[in-house]
Amino acid sequence: MGQTESQSKSDVLQGTLDLMVLKTLESMGPLHGYGIARRIEQVSGDSLSLNQGTIYPALLRLEQRGWIKSEWGVSETNRRAKFYSLSRIGRKQIEMETENWERIAATMARFLAPSN
Amino acid sequence: MIRRQTPSGSDRLRILLSRISALFRRKRLDAELEEELRTHIALATEDNTRRGMSEQRALRAALRSFGGVTQTAEVYRLQRGMPIFEVLLQDIRYGFRVLRKSPGFFLIAALTLALGIGASTAVFSLVDTIVLKPLPYPNARQTVVLWHTGAIGSFYGDERFPWSQDEFRLLGASVTSFQQMAGFKADAFNLTGTGNAELLEGERTSADFFTIFGMQPLLGRTFARDDDRPGHEHVVVLSHRLWSTRFGADAGIVGKSVDLNGSPYTVIGVMPPRFTFPTTDVMPATLNVPKETALWVPLAEAPSPAGSEDRGVVARVQSSVGGIQIQQDLNVFDLNFARQFPRARNFHAVFVPLTQQSVENSKRPLLLLLASVIAVLLIASANVAGLTLNRSLARRKELTLRAALGAGSLRIMSQLMTESLLLAFMGGALGVIFGVVALNLARRYGPSTIPHLSEAGMDLRVLAFAFAITFLSGFLFGLGPALGSRRVNMIEALKERSQRSSSGASAPRVRNALLVGQIAMALVLVITAGLLVRTFYQMLRANSGFAADKVIAFTLPLSPLNYSNPDSMARLYGKVLLELRSSPAVQSAGFATVAPMNGDPDATVIRLPEFPTPPDGVRPFAFYSFVAPGYFSSIGATIREGREIAETDTASSVPVAVINATMARKYFPGEDPIGKRVGVGNPKFPLRTVVGVIADIKHSSLREAASAEMFVPYTQNDIRVWPSMQSMQFVVRTKADPASLSLQIRRIVRSIDAGIPVADLTTLHEIVDSSMTAERFSMLLLSAFGLLALLLAAIGIYGVISWSVMQQTAEIGIRIALGAQRKRILLMVLGQGARLAGAGIGIGIVIAFATTRLMARFLYGVQPTDPATFVAVSLLLAAIAMLASYLPARRAVHIDPMKAMRQE
Helix, strand or coil, rough: CCCCHHHHHHHHHHHHHHHHHHHHHHHHCEEHHHHHHHHHHHHHCCCCCCCHHHHHHHHCCCHHCCCEEEEECCCCCCCCEEEEEECCHHHHHHHHHHHHHHHHHHHHHHHCCCCC | CCCCCCCHHHHHHHHHHHHHHHCCCHHHHHHHHHHHHHHHHHHHHHHHHHHHCHHHHHHHHHHHHHHHHHHHHHHHHHHHHHHHHHHHHHHHHHHHHHHHHHHHHHHHHHHHHHHHHHHHHHHHHHHHHHHHCCCCCHHHEEEEEEEECCCCCCCCCCEEEEEEEHHHHHHHHHHCEEEEEEEEEEEEEEEECCCEEEEEEEEEECCCCCHHCCCCCCCCCCHHHHHHHHHCCEEEECCCHHHHHHHHCCCCCCCCCCEEEEEEEEEEECCCCCCCCCCCHCCCCCCCCCCCEEEEECCCCCCCCCCCCCCCEEECCCCCCCCHHHHHHHHHHHHHHHHHHHHHHHEEEEEHHHHHHHHHHHHHHHHHHHHHHHHHHHHHHHHHHHHHHHHHHHHHHHHHCCCCCCCCHHHHHHHHHHHHHHHHHHHHHHHHHHHHHHHHHHHCCCCCCCCCHHHHHCCCCHHHHHHHHHHHHHHHHHHHHHHHHHCCCHHHHHHHHHHHCCCCCCHHHHHHHHHHHHHHHHHHHHHHHHHHHHHHHHHCCCHHHHHCCCCEEEEEECCCCCCCCCHHHHHHHHHHHHHHHCCCCCEEEEEECCCCCCCCCEEEECCCCCCCCCCCCCCCCEEEECCCCCHHHCCCCCCCEEECCCCCCCCCCCCEEEHHHHHHHHHCCCCCCCCCCECCCCCCCEEEEEEEECCCCCCCCCCCCCCCEEEEECCCCCCCCCCCCCCCEEEEEEECHHHHHHHHHHHHHHHHHCCCCCCCEEEHHHHHHHCHHHHHHHCCCCCCCHHHHHHHHHHHHHHHHHHHHCCHHHHHHHHHHHHCCCCHHHHHHHHHHHHHHCCCCHHHHHHHHHHHHHHHHCCCCCCCHHHHHHHHHHHHEEEEHCCCCHHHHHHHHCCCCCHHHHHC
16 A cells, blocks of 8 residues: 555665664653654764654554553653653563674675675 | 564564554544654754754754655554554445435435344244244253154045054054153143132143153152052142242242142142143144143053043154164054054054154244245345445446546445445344334234244344344445446546436446336235235135124033033033023023034044945044034024924934034035934944034134034933043123123032133134134234335335436426427326336236245135236236326426526
């Protein structure tokens, strides 16, 4: 239903983005969507051109799996905003996801290394 | 792919749950998403202004870095819920909107369906309760009923006959495939001691009777082997009803003593309410059983060689034994039986499963009902299909537009199907309510001869049935429009606008065919109902052989303890008769072994010196019963020849007999029967002289065919042991209102012997009336279905014709503008209706000719192809068709040409 196209485009990004969100929440504590997006941009040093909107499907995905939870709160500028935080499962999951990602990165690195 | 996110099992479950729960909170979640995204943009804008951008640029930058708010929201929503269900919900909501927009269509269609589904559901519930559900006894499925039958084609045909005592004993000795076997025979018990003397119908049964059904008593115990011995049989098991009405549901009743027929019986048990076996509704008429069994006592018979065939036999089959082995065992019995009674070799034993036996009497009428109600449902569905088809034509433009906007054909089909199913389920829900009402009516007014009628009601099975037919009918009438929608193409739809008057499209053809089929089916149904109505009135007009008005009937049963000698019995009856006649309110009185419509009397082989029996022919046979002087004039019988039994016929005068017209015709054809001689088969007893011929008197049904019958003065009881005089049925023709006489009758009987109960006191009228309840029930029900069919057909014709008038508005307008006479327009429209109705009626008559013969056994005094009924119903349907097309025709006549053309 038109879904497949956007999915295949973000496929590579999807897992990466999920891990970035989890890591951000781990280090920053509860944060709203805009805060998470900004933080990811800052950490990546603007080397990653991210449509901030794509953060929301990722947040929904993580929440549906029960890795993060959300709560309405008030932002530093006194706006009502939805704050996301890690759940117990999410905390455990970060370890696995990190390991996973490192393995893939290492594999990729081996392919890209100018050996032989 | 570097990595595909494959959620683990528990993840998947959580995602699914989350998606499902999102379905129900969509509104709120949508609002939250919107707010969240708005906050995001606001926060970003604030950040940007803080970095020194102007407000406008700040907002634009925020939006740019977000990248497509609407798309994000859409992706989010798709991921959040269940797309298929959301589409479905959307379709349903849209369907509701569409239906709400045309409330007239919706109301008619839903009501039509509700009527069809309601009637079907109610009838299915009856069939389910009465035919499909087994009797509520634990061993019902292992229980069989045994019968004697004559050779096929013989005088007795395949009628089933009960057993005599020695046959029963021989059966027990010959057959091994039964675990237990029990005989049971009806008996009347005069309950005295507490309150008024009351005559109760009960059963004498073998010890194993209750064990066979697997029935446990509610209180106490049932019979043990020891009870079933002569001298030990003074124990009784009470029915639940007797226990609660007569003994106030006394929990301590077991062990108490009651007086039956003048002797004390110890109550040993009480049965639960559902056990009333045997009752007339589950047994054939050849076995005498109570309408409702009030009590059971042990059979406890001393072996005796003689005895009439008076008992039924039930047996429990070992679970490992099949039908073939039972029949083989019964064949062994047949051989033994033929050896022991060489003269009866034509009889053989058969078995019938109890579950089958118990529905035999009521199955056929129910199947007729079921067939009729299915026809009603089909008519209703055809009607709704026609309506939906009309609408789908009217909606072509809308559908074309949706297709043009990119809706796939599958999507449009599913939308149309959803609408049809939605309509069907609204109709179905309403139909179930109608069904409940109908069932309540049936329970209240239905005949008591239908077993378990009171248990009919809505249960899960019936609801499942209603659901299934609802779905099916919705699917069927939704199929046409849904498939039709595939063929909608834009060019065609555009062309249609300029060709509104064309009638070449395929949809009207389908719709006309539906209408013709509907009319044909309605015709068949109404003819069926008409034949039943005629049957009913033929029965009412049938010559019953008596005049029921102002006649009271009652039974006097005498206790065998106080009255064992036929002379003393005769003396008592004579005394009662004398007292009755002396009452000023009584015009005449008499009694007989069996009053009219109270069942068949005993029959016997007869001896006719003037009618020699051919050597291997069937021996002459006749009903044989006692009557008192005054009996025939009291019931208003027609004396064809000679005289009735008179006071002068006494034990010392010439033995006489009165015979009925059938017997006269059969055995004295073309001769004067008066003065001829006739007697019972045994030459020990003298021949009697025929002194009178009376018109045939009906015994159990107004539609029965009469058999030969002879009546003998009760004062000339030469055989003495037969027929029994233990009870006599009195008839009293009153001068005034019969109801006022009942007290007087009771007083007279009490003054002669206070221990004799006056049983079954009622009017002859009521006896006749209650014999017709089953016929009345089927007739009323089928008439209701017929009316429903007529109504639905009228709606169908009206719908089709008004639609076609609407389609032809422009054409008619032009014709009128060109000077066509209004009358011609009227005739044109009426002609359309007439053509369709004519085709339907023609086809219907052909179908009716082929099918009504299947219902021949329900008919009386009318042929299955009765021309009067066929013609009358056809005319009725034609008139209704004309009336239904007249309304749209009148509208056509009043079409304003100017308006009609402007509409183009």
